[in-house]
Amino acid sequence: LHQRLPAPSSQDEIAHLTSVLNGMFDRLQRSFDQVTRFTSDASHELRTPLALMRAEAESALNAPNSAPDQRELCANVIKQCLQLSQIVDGLLFLSRADNRHLALEQETVDLTSLVRELREDAEILALPLNLALQCNLPSELQVRGDRRLLSRALMNLIDNAIRYNRAGGAVVISALVHHETAVLTIRSNGNGIFGEAKEKVFDRFYRGDSFSGDVAAGHGLGLSIAREIARAHNGDVTLLRSDRQWTEFCMTLPIANDSERMQGHTSTDPSVRQTYPDATPHGSRT
Numbered sequence: 001l002h003q004r005l006p007a008p009s010s011q012d013e014i015a016h017l018t019s020v021l022n023g024m025f026d027r028l029q030r031s032f033d034q035v036t037r038f039t040s041d042a043s044h045e046l047r048t049p050l051a052l053m054r055a056e057a058e059s060a061l062n063a064p065n066s067a068p069d070q071r072e073l074c075a076n077v078i079k080q081c082l083q084l085s086q087i088v089d090g091l092l093f094l095s096r097a098d099n100r101h102l103a104l105e106q107e108t109v110d111l112t113s114l115v116r117e118l119r120e121d122a123e124i125l126a127l128p129l130n131l132a133l134q135c136n137l138p139s140e141l142q143v144r145g146d147r148r149l150l151s152r153a154l155m156n157l158i159d160n161a162i163r164y165n166r167a168g169g170a171v172v173i174s175a176l177v178h179h180e181t182a183v184l185t186i187r188s189n190g191n192g193i194f195g196e197a198k199e200k201v202f203d204r205f206y207r208g209d210s211f212s213g214d215v216a217a218g219h220g221l222g223l224s225i226a227r228e229i230a231r232a233h234n235g236d237v238t239l240l241r242s243d244r245q246w247t248e249f250c251m252t253l254p255i256a257n258d259s260e261r262m263q264g265h266t267s268t269d270p271s272v273r274q275t276y277p278d279a280t281p282h283g284s285r286t
Contacts, residue, residue: 097228156222161188
């Protein structure tokens with residue numbers, strides 16, 4: 001939306017069409033900026049009252065001599081506040097991504113080590129469905145990026161694989177290097193994603209049906225956030241395959257070159273802190 005057609009020097013139909021198209025792009029850009037600003041402002045404004053509501057509910061929950069029904073009510077309020085806070089934080093994150101304002105704390109990150117760290121949490125999430133968790137990983141797979149954000153993206157993909165799985169199913173996490181690119185795939189069993197759902201799976205707030213046929217729990221922001229994080233690192237997240245047996249998502253990231261690997265941990269050089277504009281731009285999704 002930031003690009004415009006060059007205006008021709010002639011005053012003919014092509015010049016008129018160019019002017020009309022550039023005007024349309026201007027209006028689209030203004031509309032997009034307004035939506036982004038509203039999302040960011042609303043998210044900021046909601047964080048404080050939600051924090052205060054949660055604090056008041058926790059105070060009431062811990063008050064002496066409170067009745068059991070009051071304690072249950074306060075516990076429910078706290079739970080809802082936490083869910084709303086997660087939605088607000090997700091929207092604020094996506095708003096920053098839309099504005100290309102994601103700040104990356106660049107360091108060398110071993111994806112193999114990162115997945116192994118996340119596996120313990122994944123196994124806990126997988127317990128209710130008795131899922132088998134399998135990892136096929138190289139000894140190390142180093143990329144250059146923000147460890148915290150990459151961890152969030154990977155956990156979102158793993159959580160999605162667990163949430164939309166069937167009881168007794170499996171989650172398989174694999175990784176390899178292909179043409180200077182780290183390729184990490186997460187496969188899971190389930191009903192599969194078909195038809196229009198394939199086009200909507202990365203839409204914000206979209207939630208498909210779980211294996212039981214009910215709308216799955218969650219907020220519908222996890223895959224969107226994972227993809228924006230990957231794109232901020234010059235990578236991407238795509239739906240690689242989905243059928244009655246397996247659904248497979250793929251995250252690609254550029255591998256760290258030799259000089260980057262030598263840098264090791266986070267640099268103290270302020271120039272290392274990068275923002276989204278330094279990444280390769282991708283098309284925006286409305």
